[in-house]
Amino acid sequence: MSKKIVLGILIVVLAAVLRLIDLGNNPPGVYVDEAVHGYNAYSLLTTGRDEYGNPLPILLRSFGTYPPALYTYFTVPVVKLLGLNSLAIRLPSAVLGILLVAIVYLWFGPIVGLIVAISPGFILWSRTVSEPNLGLTLLVLGTFLSLKSLPLSFLILALSGYAYPAQRFLAPLTLIFLSYHYRYRKHWLLSIIVATIVLLPLVWVSLTPGANSRLIHLFEPASAARLYLSYFSPNNLFSRPDPDLQRSFPEVSIFHWWMFIPFVVGLIKSKKTGILKILLFWAILAPVPGAISGDYFSTLRTLPLFLVLAWVIAKGFPKKAIVIIPLLVLSLVELYSNMVLLKHERSSVWNYEYRQISHFISSHSQDQIVVDNSRFKPIYILWAFHSQVSPRLLQSRGFGGNYYSGFDFPDTLAFTNLAFRPINWREDVYARQYLIADLLAVSDSQAREHFLTLEDVITDLNGRPVERIFLTHPDKKCNVPINRDNPFCKQIVVQ
Secondary structure: OOOHHHHHHHHHHHHHHHHHHHHHHHHOOOHHHHHHHHHHHHHHHHHOOOOOOOOOEEEEOOOOOOOEEEHHHHHHHHHHHOOOOHHHHHHHHHHHHHHHOOOHHHHOOHHHHHHHHHHHHHHHHHHHHHHHHHHHHHHHHHHOOOOOOOOOOHHHHHOOOOHHHHHHHHHHHHHHHHHHHHHOOOOOHHHHHHHHHHHHHHHHOOOHHHHHHHHHHHHHHHHHHHHHHOOOOOOHHOOOOOOOOOHOOOOOOOOHHHHHHHHHHHHHHHHOOOOOHHHEEEEHHHHHHHHOOOOOOOHHHHHHHHHHHHHHHHOOOOOOOOOOOOOHHHHHHHHHHHHHHHHOOOOOOOOOOHHHHHHHHHHOOOOOOOOOOOOOOHHHHHHHHHHOOOOHHHHHOOOOOOOOOOOOOOOOEEEEEEEEEEOOOOOOHHHOEEEEEOOOOOOOOHHHHHOOOEEEEOOOOOEEEEEEEEEEOOOHHHHHHHHHHOHHHHHOHHH
């Protein structure tokens, strides 16, 4: 076995370890977007329809955000094999991340493969349910195969457009770019026809109000030029984490801090050797979706750019093992500490507490329960995920009219004994039921005023309280003279 093959295997194995170890528990809990894909995969698996009863959607209606459904379809066989849990829904992303390292190794060589394998950004995106990670892997795989003149390459590139909204922009443009530069190759016309046919449903759905609802909400062209440049800021790339706590490890950025030096050297060398045209094309266009979104440094909307920057870093990377090995050890130590920090510092950010809340709801199926969603409307999907609620129950809502017409997600969702809505203090305290709310929704003084008893405290991974469960006592509430004439007290026997 040649040294190149052995080195490639070692890098892929390293990538696999960093992406698979403790995958189901770190990040802790399940973020709401992960639950959407996981539960809809479960719904499609068991009923052939999504949570709203729509068969084989291109986009998921979800709670009005319409995320692409392609990752959901990748998840269906894994849920069939492993059941509905955090490991099953993250495993496709981890495998895709490992595959990305292998493709990069074959295309660009071992150094670029190593950088992608150990960079914090690429690792985190592979450890979560990540539509952009799917889109990036398909984009890179399709482009790599197109350079080899393989007929399936354009089909894969077209599919990448279905993975993430930003890919709807970049994938068709990449197809046009490659079609022009390699238009004389064998099977190219057939490949273009196949890709066009594959993209037609995406073009159709992209013209609907639902598909554009989030884009319209985020679109801020006034700040686009400034935000575009932020994606090339060394501070953002090597020092400062993504502002969104679900898109970064604590204290680290996309790349390790020490990669800044080979990045600068790589910029100088790439001027002399020249950058590949396709990489330059991605470097120019990839930041556009992030720049027009109005969010400062939204990394997930710009993943292909970071692959280009990994190539630049590799150009300035030292080639001697005596330098590479200490840097690798330093990176692994830093990654370990940041994985620990992520698990313990951000468990509540990753909705760790809702697994406990779902268990409480399941164990009190005969009791009336109100879950306060005044600050977090999509709570219901976390309950459905953790409790493996029958999809038929959620599908009973239906969707009415055109599935992709867009809609305003309601404040209230009610399922038999369970309601997700803001607490109504004028009514809820006059019915015997459990109230589940965060620390801001029910104060201690409110609990005393309304005769609520604290039944349980839900904590994060480190034991810090984040949610509380109260039981109402309408008999005590109605026993107060001022409340006896309240219409809700008519049916309550007052002592």
